[in-house]
Amino acid sequence: MSTQGYIHQHRPGPPGGPLVFAFHGTGGDERQLLGLAGDLMPGAGVVSPRGDVSEGGAARFFRRTGEGVYDMADLARATGKMAEFVAAHVEAAKPSRVVGLGYSNGANILASVLFSRPSLFDAAILMHPLIPFNPKIDGGVAGRRVLITAGRRDPICPPALTDRLADGLRAAGAEVMLEWHDGGHEARPSEIEAIRMFLETMKAETSND
Numbered sequence: 001m002s003t004q005g006y007i008h009q010h011r012p013g014p015p016g017g018p019l020v021f022a023f024h025g026t027g028g029d030e031r032q033l034l035g036l037a038g039d040l041m042p043g044a045g046v047v048s049p050r051g052d053v054s055e056g057g058a059a060r061f062f063r064r065t066g067e068g069v070y071d072m073a074d075l076a077r078a079t080g081k082m083a084e085f086v087a088a089h090v091e092a093a094k095p096s097r098v099v100g101l102g103y104s105n106g107a108n109i110l111a112s113v114l115f116s117r118p119s120l121f122d123a124a125i126l127m128h129p130l131i132p133f134n135p136k137i138d139g140g141v142a143g144r145r146v147l148i149t150a151g152r153r154d155p156i157c158p159p160a161l162t163d164r165l166a167d168g169l170r171a172a173g174a175e176v177m178l179e180w181h182d183g184g185h186e187a188r189p190s191e192i193e194a195i196r197m198f199l200e201t202m203k204a205e206t207s208n209d
Contacts, residue, residue: 003092005085006049009034012093013045019095021086021121022048023106027058036192037101040199044099047089051105053078061109067156068132079112086113086120099199103127103187104156111135111165118144123202125149125195128185130157131165142173147198149191151183 003010009030013019020041022033030050037046051061053074062078063071090098100121102110107129114124115135123145146169150162162178170176179194 003085003088005081005088006052008047008049010048010089011038011046013043013095016094016096018044018097018099019090019093020044020046020099020101021089021110022046023061023100023102023110024048024051024059025104025106026055026060028103028106029059033101033103033106040101040192040196041099045093045095047086049082049085051109052081060105062105068130070132072133075112078109079116082109083113083117083120087117090120097122097202100124101127101195102129104130104185114141114144114146123147123198125198126165127187127191127195128154128157129165130161132161134164135168137168137172139172141169144174145198145202146174146176147179147195148176149179149181149187149194151185151188152180153183154185156185 020037022037024032030048034048051059053060053063063074098121100110107126110124111126111129111131115137118138118141126148128150148166152159166176166178179191181188181190
């Protein structure tokens with residue numbers, strides 16, 4: 001395992017504090033969600049990797065052959081590599097809890113890692129994910145907290161596939177919340193507020209344990 005598997009930004013938090021992994025969307029980079037992650041979880045450490053695949057100059061975490069058509073072999077490669085990267089940072093930081101935050105393509109790689117290595121995260125926030133296949137979800141997802149945010153008119157992520165993802169995670173035992181807005185693929189203030197409330201509730205419940 002190596003903490004240097006990806007070009008990334010790392011803002012260390014206090015020893016033993018929470019750790020957030022932030023995964024950008026297509027065409028973003030390691031700075032895209034860095035500020036948002038820090039704002040949503042003040043005082044937490046933040047690790048934000050840059051995707052290692054270029055699509056016409058736009059950074060992504062895995063290859064695709066068309067909109068919603070994934071190179072499944074490369075997704076498997078990227079999932080394994082990202083899981084090792086996350087595990088290395090978790091081992092180094094020994095945080096009190098680990099949260100994943102991903103938007104669009106970043107939500108997709110986060111979801112894929114969650115399917116295969118759910119023990120790496122205590123909670124995952126999937127902003128506008130697109131999982132166009134029936135995932136094999138490891139049973140260890142039971143008890144994990146997941147927030148999915150989505151647009152009802154999203155031309156990239158059909159609502160039916162968002163519902164299927166939520167249903168699949170619930171069936172595997174995850175605690176899933178689904179937050180919709182009436183727009184498309186853009187992030188809106190209402191979903192940012194939903195994320196903030198999700199994290200504050202999780203923090204309060206953790207403090208009471």
